[in-house]
Amino acid sequence: MAQIVAAMAMTHSPGLTGWFTRASQEYQQLALQATAEMRRRLEAARPDVLVMFSNDHLLNWPINNTPEYTVGIADEHVGPAEWFDEWLAMEKYRVAGHSALARWIVNDGARRGLALAYLRQMQYDDGISVPTHYLNPDAQFRLIPVTMNCTVPPIPTPERAYRVGTLMREILRAHPGNERIAVIATGGLSHEPGGPRYFWVDEEFDRWFLDLLKRGDHEALLRECTLERMEAAGSGGTAELLAWVLVLAFTQGPADVLAYMPAVAWRSGTGMVVWNEMAK
Amino acid sequence: MGNVERCDKTLPTNEMIFRVRGDAALRARFVSDLEGLAREFGLSRAEYEALRDKDPRRMMDLGVHQYYVPQILRLFFGASHNSNAHAALECYKRAFPEETAQAMALQERLERGR
Numbered sequence: 001m002a003q004i005v006a007a008m009a010m011t012h013s014p015g016l017t018g019w020f021t022r023a024s025q026e027y028q029q030l031a032l033q034a035t036a037e038m039r040r041r042l043e044a045a046r047p048d049v050l051v052m053f054s055n056d057h058l059l060n061w062p063i064n065n066t067p068e069y070t071v072g073i074a075d076e077h078v079g080p081a082e083w084f085d086e087w088l089a090m091e092k093y094r095v096a097g098h099s100a101l102a103r104w105i106v107n108d109g110a111r112r113g114l115a116l117a118y119l120r121q122m123q124y125d126d127g128i129s130v131p132t133h134y135l136n137p138d139a140q141f142r143l144i145p146v147t148m149n150c151t152v153p154p155i156p157t158p159e160r161a162y163r164v165g166t167l168m169r170e171i172l173r174a175h176p177g178n179e180r181i182a183v184i185a186t187g188g189l190s191h192e193p194g195g196p197r198y199f200w201v202d203e204e205f206d207r208w209f210l211d212l213l214k215r216g217d218h219e220a221l222l223r224e225c226t227l228e229r230m231e232a233a234g235s236g237g238t239a240e241l242l243a244w245v246l247v248l249a250f251t252q253g254p255a256d257v258l259a260y261m262p263a264v265a266w267r268s269g270t271g272m273v274v275w276n277e278m279a280k
Numbered sequence: 281m282g283n284v285e286r287c288d289k290t291l292p293t294n295e296m297i298f299r300v301r302g303d304a305a306l307r308a309r310f311v312s313d314l315e316g317l318a319r320e321f322g323l324s325r326a327e328y329e330a331l332r333d334k335d336p337r338r339m340m341d342l343g344v345h346q347y348y349v350p351q352i353l354r355l356f357f358g359a360s361h362n363s364n365a366h367a368a369l370e371c372y373k374r375a376f377p378e379e380t381a382q383a384m385a386l387q388e389r390l391e392r393g394r
Contacts, residue, residue: 087362
């Protein structure tokens with residue numbers, strides 16, 4: 001059976017590639033060191049495939065039809081999407097997919113009552129492209145992108161994300177293959193992309209959220225970190241942390257917080273986290 | 281709840297930007313013939329004027345989804361080097377002076393603390 005060998009999370013702010021040098025030298029160094037450490041730990045875990053949980057920024061789906069979750073089932077993923085490449089200051093990248101496992105996720109999800117949309121050709125903006133740039137620059141790991149809706153009302157709750165994470169863990173581990181799988185959440189921390197508080201970062205919320213991850217008490221996190229609290233810390237953006245909550249369900253015990261930067265210059269609370277222990 | 285709850289999921293502008301963004305010909309027309317494009321997509325006069333005036337506050341008051349607002353501004357001003365000094369962000373500073381001042385004070389405080 002397939003096994004989960006690593007679980008991580010990082011911010012995918014477009015500033016991390018598009019206008020990286022506009023943040024302080026200190027933040028640039030912190031971000032480079034933390035992502036290098038994530039890559040080092042990822043390589044040590046020897047995954048065959050990265051399952052990345054991000055959100056669709058209204059790129060693949062129009063606002064009249066936004067599925068809760070969407071799986072990219074292509075044999076190869078190409079990004080960034082037209083027009084977003086210039087914004088992210090990134091050359092086009094190509095990463096092999098894992099079509100068989102991706103299609104398994106969709107079909108086994110249905111068997112377990114989890115409705116997952118899929119796309120044979122997915123487009124990529126910052127959500128997948130920025131973590132790919134830092135964690136998989138040589139495309140050595142295959143990729144299955146899974147996007148969610150966390151910005152078009154109604155926005156799912158953290159409880160729902162955790163429940164989906166639990167189902168995803170069962171789905172992936174039930175795959176009749178011997179894949180080694182790393183799960184990676186992308187997005188957050190506090191920010192309000194395009195809202196009135198576009199420049200704002202809620203350092204207090206971010207440090208509180210990261211402390212909850214360091215404690216490793218899932219029940220406490222789900223009880224205290226409500227959707228309302230996320231929205232108050234930056235509407236339409238902070239709820240990208242639902243991807244982190246989803247990945248949390250793959251883990252147990254405390255997380256290592258590798259770095260945190262309240263980076264107004266990148267318009268996002270910026271953080272990198274690795275979990276040490278996978279849920280049994 | 282938060283600002284994102286204010287979006288009007290049925291607003292024609294939200295449908296238009298989804299189509300325009302990924303199509304080079306429509307992106308060019310957005311700049312050269314916004315009024316004609318707005319008519320074709322069924323935008324109201326108020327929607328068209330908020331776009332024409334590059335006013336994030338009015339766009340969101342009408343129900344434009346907050347993700348699309350910076351994209352609309354990047355269609356006008358270009359997508360590269362989108363730092364806080366970019367022309368698209370200057371529109372935010374004009375539209376939301378109080379929120380901007382708070383964020384800039386925070387940045388100063390954070391940098392002074394180091």
